[in-house]
Amino acid sequence: MQWVTTTQVLEELRTSPEAEAWHRFCDHFRPVMVKFAKQLGLSATDAEDAAQEIMLQFFKAFREGKYDREKGRLSNWLFGVAKRVILNLRGHQPLERLIADKTTGTSFWDLIQDDHSIKQSWDAQWRQMVLAKCLDQARREFNPKVFEAFELYAIQDKTVDEVAQRFKMSRNAVYIAKSRVLSRLRQLEQQFE
Amino acid sequence: MNCFELEAIERYMSGELKATERDEFEGHLKDCPACMAKVGEATTNEKLLTELRKFHKESLLLSKYSKAGIESTDRAQTLVGERYRVIRKVGEGSAGQVFQAIDTVLERLVAVKFLRPRSSPNGADAEAWQEARLMSRFNDPNIAQIYEIGEIEDQRFIMMEWIDGLPLTEAWEGLPLQQKLRIYLGVLDGVAAAHRRNIIHRDLKPSNILVTSGLKPKVLDFGISLETSPLEGIEQGLYRGTPAYSAPEQICPPVKIYPATDVFALGILLYELLTDTHPFPQTSPEELFESIRTEYPELPSAVREKTPIPLQNICLKALEKDPHKRYPNAQSLSDDIHRYLRGEKVWSRPSYLTDKIHQDVFYHRQKLKVWHDNELLTEKELDKLDNIYERMISPADLSIIEARKLSLSQVCLYLGGWIVVLGSFVLFYKTWDHISIYWRPVPALVATALMGIFGLVMWQRKDYRLSVGFLSTANLLIPITILLTLGQWKVLSPANYPWGTESLYTGLKEATSHVVVGNIQLFTSSLCWLMFSLALLRITRSLIFVVFSIIAFLALLTTCYITAGMEKWSPDIIAGRYLYPGIVLFVAGVWFDRHAYTKYAWPLCATGLALIILPLSIIAGSENTLFGWLYRRPEFLSETEHQLLSFVCNGVFYLSLAGICRLMGTRLQRVLAQVLNWLGPLHILAVLRMLDNKEYDLPEFHYLIYRFLLPIASIGFVFGSVARQMKSFFFSGLAGIAASAHKFTVEHLDKFFAWPISLIITGIFCMFISWMVPRWKANRKLRRKE
Numbered sequence: 001m002q003w004v005t006t007t008q009v010l011e012e013l014r015t016s017p018e019a020e021a022w023h024r025f026c027d028h029f030r031p032v033m034v035k036f037a038k039q040l041g042l043s044a045t046d047a048e049d050a051a052q053e054i055m056l057q058f059f060k061a062f063r064e065g066k067y068d069r070e071k072g073r074l075s076n077w078l079f080g081v082a083k084r085v086i087l088n089l090r091g092h093q094p095l096e097r098l099i100a101d102k103t104t105g106t107s108f109w110d111l112i113q114d115d116h117s118i119k120q121s122w123d124a125q126w127r128q129m130v131l132a133k134c135l136d137q138a139r140r141e142f143n144p145k146v147f148e149a150f151e152l153y154a155i156q157d158k159t160v161d162e163v164a165q166r167f168k169m170s171r172n173a174v175y176i177a178k179s180r181v182l183s184r185l186r187q188l189e190q191q192f193e
Numbered sequence: 194m195n196c197f198e199l200e201a202i203e204r205y206m207s208g209e210l211k212a213t214e215r216d217e218f219e220g221h222l223k224d225c226p227a228c229m230a231k232v233g234e235a236t237t238n239e240k241l242l243t244e245l246r247k248f249h250k251e252s253l254l255l256s257k258y259s260k261a262g263i264e265s266t267d268r269a270q271t272l273v274g275e276r277y278r279v280i281r282k283v284g285e286g287s288a289g290q291v292f293q294a295i296d297t298v299l300e301r302l303v304a305v306k307f308l309r310p311r312s313s314p315n316g317a318d319a320e321a322w323q324e325a326r327l328m329s330r331f332n333d334p335n336i337a338q339i340y341e342i343g344e345i346e347d348q349r350f351i352m353m354e355w356i357d358g359l360p361l362t363e364a365w366e367g368l369p370l371q372q373k374l375r376i377y378l379g380v381l382d383g384v385a386a387a388h389r390r391n392i393i394h395r396d397l398k399p400s401n402i403l404v405t406s407g408l409k410p411k412v413l414d415f416g417i418s419l420e421t422s423p424l425e426g427i428e429q430g431l432y433r434g435t436p437a438y439s440a441p442e443q444i445c446p447p448v449k450i451y452p453a454t455d456v457f458a459l460g461i462l463l464y465e466l467l468t469d470t471h472p473f474p475q476t477s478p479e480e481l482f483e484s485i486r487t488e489y490p491e492l493p494s495a496v497r498e499k500t501p502i503p504l505q506n507i508c509l510k511a512l513e514k515d516p517h518k519r520y521p522n523a524q525s526l527s528d529d530i531h532r533y534l535r536g537e538k539v540w541s542r543p544s545y546l547t548d549k550i551h552q553d554v555f556y557h558r559q560k561l562k563v564w565h566d567n568e569l570l571t572e573k574e575l576d577k578l579d580n581i582y583e584r585m586i587s588p589a590d591l592s593i594i595e596a597r598k599l600s601l602s603q604v605c606l607y608l609g610g611w612i613v614v615l616g617s618f619v620l621f622y623k624t625w626d627h628i629s630i631y632w633r634p635v636p637a638l639v640a641t642a643l644m645g646i647f648g649l650v651m652w653q654r655k656d657y658r659l660s661v662g663f664l665s666t667a668n669l670l671i672p673i674t675i676l677l678t679l680g681q682w683k684v685l686s687p688a689n690y691p692w693g694t695e696s697l698y699t700g701l702k703e704a705t706s707h708v709v710v711g712n713i714q715l716f717t718s719s720l721c722w723l724m725f726s727l728a729l730l731r732i733t734r735s736l737i738f739v740v741f742s743i744i745a746f747l748a749l750l751t752t753c754y755i756t757a758g759m760e761k762w763s764p765d766i767i768a769g770r771y772l773y774p775g776i777v778l779f780v781a782g783v784w785f786d787r788h789a790y791t792k793y794a795w796p797l798c799a800t801g802l803a804l805i806i807l808p809l810s811i812i813a814g815s816e817n818t819l820f821g822w823l824y825r826r827p828e829f830l831s832e833t834e835h836q837l838l839s840f841v842c843n844g845v846f847y848l849s850l851a852g853i854c855r856l857m858g859t860r861l862q863r864v865l866a867q868v869l870n871w872l873g874p875l876h877i878l879a880v881l882r883m884l885d886n887k888e889y890d891l892p893e894f895h896y897l898i899y900r901f902l903l904p905i906a907s908i909g910f911v912f913g914s915v916a917r918q919m920k921s922f923f924f925s926g927l928a929g930i931a932a933s934a935h936k937f938t939v940e941h942l943d944k945f946f947a948w949p950i951s952l953i954i955t956g957i958f959c960m961f962i963s964w965m966v967p968r969w970k971a972n973r974k975l976r977r978k979e
Contacts, residue, residue: 038270045275154242155249175199182238
């Protein structure tokens with residue numbers, strides 16, 4: 001998948017009426033919405049529907065110019081839409097609540113009760129998505145050896161010597177790999193938000 | 194001044210630089226904006242890095258690169274697909290994670306277990322997967338059902354029944370012993386059902402057995418338990434299971450798994466049931482393995498005083514170190530516990546106790562030899578004691594001993610059976626004008642069918658003792674019932690098949706005076722009897738049916754012989770022909786035995802003895818004076834008095850013969866003496882029967898006393914034999930009861946048609962009592978124990 005920044009996606013969506021822009025936008029945000037919807041107790045099909053609905057509502061509002069990037073992060077704005085749509089859908093679905101209530105009483109419903117925790121859950125999902133996308137992109141951009149050295153040393157807490165020996169590179173090269181990949185990840189991250 | 198390398202910045206940030214180096218580095222930073230920028234960037238990167246590490250640790254971000262398995266409900270949801278909605282994670286073990294989910298199609302709760310990815314594919318893994326597949330095909334109320342198994346993205350999962358329950362040991366806390374046993378038997382049923390399909394659990398433990406609110410146990414994780422990861426410290430690939438519930442063969446190489454491996458874990462559970470403690474209380478795995486391999490647990494009765502000893506023996510047998518000494522599978526363990534609950538003898542003899550006996554016996558026997566050498570013991574005493582010890586260390590199978598032993602309930606069983614046989618026999622030789630001839634055989638047919646069906650059902654339920662009683666009764670009923678049916682319905686009647694009608698037919702006609710039975714009918718019933726006996730022998734492989742088969746075969750042979758017209762049924766002829774060869778054969782047998790041809794001596798002696806006993810009894814029993822030279826009737830004796838004297842003479846003769854045999858002292862002679870001893874009580878009863886005869890010149894009230902002598906003595910023999918296990922008296926008593934019943938029928942109930950039916954009903958009632966009483970007694974015993 002080609003790397004596009006969020007700005008680019010939104011810009012395309014605003015200017016180009018073509019379906020391709022819409023699809024790109026969907027590809028970009030759909031997975032996180034589906035995941036979030038499922039976590040709030042929707043079935044897979046319902047979650048897909050919810051994601052579609054969320055994006056349509058967002059698109060409408062966006063076209064009407066209600067969303068201003070300067071005023072707030074896209075993530076927060078999407079959350080507002082998503083919450084409304086999902087809770088609305090969930091209202092018609094008593095099944096799992098019924099069964100969950102019948103059982104031990106420590107179901108997912110008890111864990112997510114208030115808005116605060118729903119928001120936290122959303123943020124976590126969003127952040128995961130961002131990091132996953134950035135890591136994917138970075139993996140593509142860097143030499144595999146460099147990226148793996150970074151992964152082992154920086155993330156998986158292997159010692160410098162171990163990593164250096166494994167990839168037959170100098171200690172300094174490991175440090176450089178870490179620094180370079182991290183800097184790039186930060187750039188990608190900013191592009192995405 | 195040169196700029197520092199990245200390494201120095203890294204080390205500075207992580208605080209690894211020494212104090213002097215740090216001062217130097219910080220000094221440089223003040224002057225070098227480039228380095229300052231690098232540090233600033235590193236600090237910002239560090240924040241991102243912390244986040245990345247956090248996600249890595251939660252195995253969310255990098256789950257597909259790691260082998261940690263499924264950690265979130267999301268990931269589980271994506272794997273199981275749309276039909277199931279994952280609700281929450283309920284547990285995690287070494288084998289994998291378990292989630293609760295809803296099957297949206299069938300609207301039921303399911304448990305989804307994700308197995309850890311395989312470290313290396315091997316045969317055992319494939320086998321376990323195969324077993325899980327097998328398990329999913331059968332449904333047992335005591336096993337959590339597997340609905341589906343599958344593999345998605347290298348992740349194997351098992352969808353199974355959701356059970357709301359407590360782990361076994363928590364569930365039975367504080368319950369009385371009887372209830373605990375009931376739960377435990379449920380577990381055994383489940384495991385036994387799997388064992389029957391050659392599926393071994395390998396990881397039975399309390400947490401794998403959930404007990405529902407109705408106290409129904411459910412065994413989880415069947416056939417998938419091989420998936421557990423190897424324990425650290427033990428050679429890889431060798432150990433699988435839970436240390437505290439492992440059998441010795443599971444932990445020492447070469448690892449071999451049998452159904453008995455599960456029996457060991459079940460033994461540990463039984464130990465916990467009895468004592469509330471673990472038999473191997475060590476905590477570290479090394480110590481635990483050592484004690485599982487080598488140590489015997491403390492006796493449950495030492496831990497908890499009130500432990501029933503049979504249950505203790507069962508538990509110890511299940512905990513044998515050698516899997517071949519344990520119960521072979523869960524079913525036989527369950528059978529033994531059922532036996533205990535019914536109040537019967539438990540068969541298990543844990544080797545821990547028998548080893549001890551063997552050791553002691555060994556020392557004692559050595560001591561005996563020393564005593565004998567010092568002439569403190571005679572040869573005979575030494576032999577006797579040695580024999581006793583020999584029997585102690587190599588006892589016959591307890592099941593056989595138990596079946597041979599007379600108990601009150603067993604006496605009821607056989608007495609009841611005998612009464613049913615008698616009732617049917619009375620039906621055979623009495624007229625029944627009250628009912629049409631087509632209905633006459635019905636009571637006997639019904640009784641036979643009932644006995645046969647009951648016997649087979651009991652055999653299926655492994656209640657061998659009762660089963661043998663019922664089947665033996667059915668076996669005795671078969672020839673009588675068939676004769677009765679053929680006679681009443683006039684099938685193969687002598688009118689149409691007149692072969693040899695003058696021989697046995699004539700004799701039977703005289704004896705029964707009413708029923709007309711032809712030789713061909715006799716032949717048919719003997720043939721059916723033989724076939725039925727052989728069928729039972731094949732099903733049960735029990736010694737008693739060998740005996741029945743031989744008798745049936747002899748009966749068939751005799752009727753063949755007579756039907757062919759080769760022999761006429763006449764007491765004097767039989768007596769005259771067979772007594773002399775009998776004596777010759779017997780003497781020859783004794784001669785062979787004394788000259789060490791024991792092999793030939795056995796059949797000679799047995800046949801000889803039979804040929805002596807048969808004519809002698811006929812001579813004494815028949816009213817004619819036969820064999821003038823043997824028992825000549827003096828003028829002053831009436832016929833009856835002469836008969837009585839003949840029986841007394843016979844009895845004395847047999848007992849003297851027994852005495853002589855015993856004096857000769859070989860094994861064969863001892864056995865013969867035992868057989869002859871059986872004739873003693875039989876002759877006592879025969880004499881009593883003779884006394885009840887009005888031909889003596891005695892006052893009237895003597896007859897009144899004599900009349901009741903036989904029945905009272907017979908019943909006394911039957912029930913009195915229980916205390917001292919005197920079977921000769923038991924079976925003579927049965928014969929005496931038959932004789933009394935016969936006399937009673939002839940004299941008083943000749944026309945009372947309900948008499949045989951009431952006999953049959955009484956017999957069945959007796960048998961029913963023998964079945965109920967032990968159960969009731971066991972229940973009461975158990976209640977008192979608690």
